[in-house]
Amino acid sequence: MDVTASFTRRPTRQVMVGNVPVGGGAPISVQSMTDTKTADVDATLKQIYALAAAGADIVRCTCNDPEAAEGLAHIVPRSPVPIVADIHHQYRRALEALEAGVACLRLNPGNIRKPEHIKTVARECKDRGVPIRIGVNGGSLHPDLKAKHGDKVTPEAMVESAQMELAYFEEVDFDLVKISVKASSVALMIDAYRQLADVTDHPLHLGVTEAGPPPQGLIKATAGIATLLAEGIGDTIRYSLTSDPVDEVRAGRQLLESMGLRERKNVDLIACPSCGRAEIDVYAVAQQAMEAFGERELPLQVAVMGCVVNGPGEAGDADLGIAAGNKRGHLFIKGRNAAVVAEDEMVDALVEWAEFIAEHGVEAALAKVDVDKAAREADRDRALLLESQGDDANHAEQRVELMRRHRHDG
Numbered sequence: 001m002d003v004t005a006s007f008t009r010r011p012t013r014q015v016m017v018g019n020v021p022v023g024g025g026a027p028i029s030v031q032s033m034t035d036t037k038t039a040d041v042d043a044t045l046k047q048i049y050a051l052a053a054a055g056a057d058i059v060r061c062t063c064n065d066p067e068a069a070e071g072l073a074h075i076v077p078r079s080p081v082p083i084v085a086d087i088h089h090q091y092r093r094a095l096e097a098l099e100a101g102v103a104c105l106r107l108n109p110g111n112i113r114k115p116e117h118i119k120t121v122a123r124e125c126k127d128r129g130v131p132i133r134i135g136v137n138g139g140s141l142h143p144d145l146k147a148k149h150g151d152k153v154t155p156e157a158m159v160e161s162a163q164m165e166l167a168y169f170e171e172v173d174f175d176l177v178k179i180s181v182k183a184s185s186v187a188l189m190i191d192a193y194r195q196l197a198d199v200t201d202h203p204l205h206l207g208v209t210e211a212g213p214p215p216q217g218l219i220k221a222t223a224g225i226a227t228l229l230a231e232g233i234g235d236t237i238r239y240s241l242t243s244d245p246v247d248e249v250r251a252g253r254q255l256l257e258s259m260g261l262r263e264r265k266n267v268d269l270i271a272c273p274s275c276g277r278a279e280i281d282v283y284a285v286a287q288q289a290m291e292a293f294g295e296r297e298l299p300l301q302v303a304v305m306g307c308v309v310n311g312p313g314e315a316g317d318a319d320l321g322i323a324a325g326n327k328r329g330h331l332f333i334k335g336r337n338a339a340v341v342a343e344d345e346m347v348d349a350l351v352e353w354a355e356f357i358a359e360h361g362v363e364a365a366l367a368k369v370d371v372d373k374a375a376r377e378a379d380r381d382r383a384l385l386l387e388s389q390g391d392d393a394n395h396a397e398q399r400v401e402l403m404r405r406h407r408h409d410g
């Protein structure tokens with residue numbers, strides 16, 4: 001099914017993070033952060049490659065000590081994606097990261113506080129044409145601002161922190177800026193970003209910080225990021241999960257693709273929830289299919305359906321799918337029966353056909369098979385299943401009868 005984004009995006013200026021445009025109508029980019037020691041160049045590069053393969057557009061590395069800064073000098077030229085240096089406390093690390101050739105800096109206004117240090121970094125960035133993300137974090141807000149706002153972290157205090165930093169940048173005429181106002185509270189970050197979007201047209205980097213391990217972390221991050229994206233707010237995103245950073249990238253891509261905000265890159269695997277009719281262990285086969293497709297660049301929707309009685313119809317919009325019946329897998333393409341394979345070859349057949357369709361298209365795939373024969377086979381297995389299970393595989397009539405009896409007895 002073709003999905004077109006129906007969310008009107010807030011107009012923002014554009015900054016370039018290396019060769020990746022952020023804001024100004026550019027596709028929303030996906031970011032993640034390495035969790036290796038940046039000084040360990042090989043381990044960090046290995047992770048950057050894995051993140052890029054999963055669909056990361058931009059990767060951030062911590063630059064927390066002189067060794068990390070030196071590591072960046074080796075990493076930057078070998079990285080497949082632009083590198084952002086994460087700076088906390090020491091503005092000298094920011095200057096060193098610029099020396100290393102990074103494509104962007106992230107500064108936390110809560111812990112680099114001296115105006116002359118902030119302006120020195122901004123001047124250097126201006127000379128080099130390197131953008132800065134003002135990364136306000138609810139957990140490390142400037143103490144004066146917190147005190148001013150009733151000793152509480154409020155959306156207003158977070159926005160004010162970003163504006164104070166912007167004012168320092170303006171003093172040195174530096175405006176290559178994107179901003180984030182992250183918090184671990186979804187409600188707080190949503191409010192902060194909404195208020196920020198009202199007062200600035202700089203591109204915004206969205207995230208729920210310290211969201212935690214999946215699945216809770218995924219739900220929290222999605223609640224915050226998706227709400228704002230649906231309002232048109234957000235130009236680049238990061239899931240902060242307590243998990244392998246590759247999971248962050250996958251989550252980011254999946255969110256954007258599911259909202260029609262990015263072109264599909266990998267398989268969108270859909271599967272029925274399974275029910276009394278299922279002829280296979282749908283959970284296991286769907287999982288095997290997910291693993292078999294992995295990071296393959298096949299921009300298709302693929303369905304795994306538990307039975308041939310309803311599967312091909314329910315997943316008729318998928319590019320490709322398989323439905324089980326009578327120990328066989330009925331392969332269907334855009335809702336049309338195409339082939340029959342043994343049950344234990346279902347996943348292999350899906351991968352093989354997905355590759356063919358991605359390369360040659362749906363029409364070429366259908367021209368290759370005997371659709372009439374496949375339809376007859378599917379009809380036969382459907383009839384067999386209906387005969388053995390009847391129309392009511394979940395025994396709904398019996399359950400309703402039982403309910404009525406209990407009601408009557410009660």
Ligand code: SF4
Nearest residue numbers: 272275278306307311
């Ligand atoms: S009817 Fe078939 S396709 Fe639908 S949920 Fe049940 S097993 Fe899956």
